[in-house]
Amino acid sequence: MPALPADIEPRLLRAFVAVAEELHFTRAAARLYVAQQALSRDVRRLERELGAELFLRSTRQVTLTADGERLLPYARRVLAAQDELLAVFRQARPLLVDLNSPGLVTGRRVLHRARELAPDCELMARYESGLTGAAELILAGRLDVSFGRFAGLDPALRSGLSQQPLRYEPMAVILPEDHLLAALPEAPLPVSALAGETVYAGAGNPRTPEWTDLASRLFAEHGIRLAPPLPLAVGDEEFERIMGKNGHPILAVVDFPPLPRTVLRPLVDPVPLSPVSLVWRKGLAHPGLAALRRAATEISRAQGWLRRPAQGWLPGVDSEAMRAGA
Missing domain, CATH: 1.10.10.10 (Winged helix-like DNA-binding domain superfamily/Winged helix DNA-binding domain)
Incomplete structure (x- = not known):
């Protein structure tokens, strides 16, 4: 036989x-x-x-x-x-999309448009607060898509991921309302005004080292001190409490949601840029991902999100990564 x-x-x-x-x-x-x-x-x-x-x-x-x-x-x-x-x-399973934190505009707008483009797909929002933390979950199959600074990821993480450049988001600083710089007339704040200041940028947060690295590069060029690590705050109330207790200015982006008893000032001269990409696991095939990519392209073009200002600041590694992903 x-x-x-x-x-x-x-x-x-x-x-x-x-x-x-x-x-x-x-x-x-x-x-x-x-x-x-x-x-x-x-x-x-x-x-x-x-x-x-x-x-x-x-x-x-x-x-x-x-x-x-x-x-x-x-x-x-x-x-x-x-x-x-x-x-x-x-019947496509739900696609899990990390928006980093509630209130951030970039990812939320893309997700909203993708839901319009693919109404039969279930696109579920998650909030993992940082691309590094999200990337580890994406590679483990516990998350599908996130947004953030692709060049700031460890090469071992990048090797398993794909990206689509989405936005050069201008940075800002969040100042306690009683800070001397907050008393200046409402206008963009020159980066040089922060020289000698200690500014919080997530140091010690294991989920956001890509953001801390970007801040460190900016601060090193302009005499700004990086604030030491603080207790990891989970949730808006805890974040506001820790920041209020500490009193340091906070490096953020221009669309960061308002915090009580603070003022947000865009930074200029130069305009520091936070490069944002749509990031997903290599080989992922899902109609929801196709809708997200289409939405990202539509909104980015309509808003001019990938046009860099003449006085924009961006590390060379980020310029290279964004060009490679285009």
Whole structure:
């Protein structure tokens, strides 16, 4: 008896079942929308792989052999299971999209537009607060998409991810309302005004080292001190409490949601830029991802998010990463 194959292609079983039910090769071929020659070839191949004759053929009729009768109920069960599996996966699972933190405009706008473009997809928002933390979850299969500074990720993380550049977001500083710089007339604040200040930029937060690294590069060029690590605050209330207690200015982006008893001032001369990309796991195929990418392209073009200001500041590694992802 010949050795049985390790597996059998479902296509061959489907050909067998069609002929077994029709007992006619021409009708079975029409049912499967294939040529009769291709159908006959698949049946013969299945017979060779099983080492059994499945049909008795004559010029007048086709009948099942005893082996064919034995195979038929098993083949039907295998094909039913395959059809059930395919039906489940045709209904795309929810896509988990990290927006970093509630209130940030960039990711929220892209997600909202993607939901309009793909109303049948379930796009679920998550808030992981930092691309590094999100990237680890993406690679572990516990999250699908995030936003942030791709060049700031460890190369080992980047190697498993894809990106689509989305925005050069201008930075700002959040000042306690009683800070001397907050008393200046409402206007953009020159970066040089922060020289000698200690500014908080997430130092010590394991989920946001890409943001702290970007801040450190900016601060080193302008004589700004990086505030030491603080207790990791979870939730808006805790963040506001810790920041209020500490009293340091906070490096942020221009669309950062308002905090009580603070003022937000965009930074200029130069305009520091936070590069934002849409980031996902390599090889991910999902209609929701396609909608997110289309939404990102639409909004980025309409808002001019990838136009860099003439006085924009951006590290060379980020310029290179954004060009590579374009």
